[in-house]
Amino acid sequence: MDTELLKTFLEVHRCRHFGKAAENLYLTQSAVSFRIRQLESQLGVSLFTRHRNNIQLTGAGERLLPHAEAMLLSWQRAKQDIALASHQSVQLAISASTNVWDPFLQRRLPLIYRSLGQIALRADTAPADVMVRSLLERRLDLALLFDPPKVEELQVREVGSLRLQLVSSKAGQDLHGALNGPYVKVDWGTQFSIQHGKLLKEQAPPILHTGIGRIALDFILDHGGSAYLPLGLTQDAVAEGQLFQVAGAPEIHRELYAAYLKDADRLGLVEHLCQLLLTPAESLQ
Numbered sequence: 001m002d003t004e005l006l007k008t009f010l011e012v013h014r015c016r017h018f019g020k021a022a023e024n025l026y027l028t029q030s031a032v033s034f035r036i037r038q039l040e041s042q043l044g045v046s047l048f049t050r051h052r053n054n055i056q057l058t059g060a061g062e063r064l065l066p067h068a069e070a071m072l073l074s075w076q077r078a079k080q081d082i083a084l085a086s087h088q089s090v091q092l093a094i095s096a097s098t099n100v101w102d103p104f105l106q107r108r109l110p111l112i113y114r115s116l117g118q119i120a121l122r123a124d125t126a127p128a129d130v131m132v133r134s135l136l137e138r139r140l141d142l143a144l145l146f147d148p149p150k151v152e153e154l155q156v157r158e159v160g161s162l163r164l165q166l167v168s169s170k171a172g173q174d175l176h177g178a179l180n181g182p183y184v185k186v187d188w189g190t191q192f193s194i195q196h197g198k199l200l201k202e203q204a205p206p207i208l209h210t211g212i213g214r215i216a217l218d219f220i221l222d223h224g225g226s227a228y229l230p231l232g233l234t235q236d237a238v239a240e241g242q243l244f245q246v247a248g249a250p251e252i253h254r255e256l257y258a259a260y261l262k263d264a265d266r267l268g269l270v271e272h273l274c275q276l277l278l279t280p281a282e283s284l285q
Helices: 003-015 018-025 029-043 059-082 097-114 126-138 175-180 190-199 215-225 230-239 267-277
Strands: 048-052 054-057 090-096 119-125 142-145 154-168 183-186 208-210 226-230 254-259
Touching: 003 018, 003 059, 003 097, 018 029, 090 097, 090 126, 090 267, 097 119, 097 142, 097 154, 097 215, 097 230, 097 267, 126 142, 126 154, 126 254, 142 267, 154 175, 154 230, 154 267, 175 183, 183 215, 190 230, 190 254, 208 215, 215 226, 215 230, 226 230, 254 267
Parallel strands: 090 119, 090 142, 183 208, 183 226
Antiparallel strands: 048 054, 142 254, 154 226, 154 254
């Protein structure tokens, strides 16, 4: 099947408009309509209901959608594999949430590169549900996340943890003052939210709620306040006297998990990568 037909199908679905899809694809509207008719002819079904200013997927179109996305992503990965340099025979795709990349995975990339020198790495960030779907569709080799997915086809291993400490821009602040001053709450996963609720009950509503630790760090450095952040993000600011650990605040640990297919195509490499991730932070150069 022509991948251009699938690209056109996905763009029409995204825009809900043939004219806008044509602009985004640098095609004429008649060319977009022709491609959709051609795809419908090949499949023997109608993919869209066509009402003025209201383009909707049919049932068949809804069923095609995940297959079209998977086929295009697989094709993209195939092109990347074929284009590998002559000394690189395999590409390994890893992904993690932003909150795992910054304090944990970023520091381990040089170690991974040195240990897997003949391997081409593809590294991305993605939400947990997207990573799990990509694993099951074999578009991703390894995912790193806080909450282990409960999926039969996946092997899950604990590969590390983050030490989350309450830090403040104000020196000498106690726990009550930090939680009831300008407080930024970061989403460090389900277990963090549970522990946070149990351990820290006397708290005013946070002035900012974010899913990205780096946003919280930059905010309290620029505007003042406190937040639970990992050592990997705050150690420089603490050393420079910009942030201070809050006395009496409980430290919260968040385990990190690696997930991969039990019958992964590159199972040996993936398991070796998991071993590398277990390297303690103090051993990293």
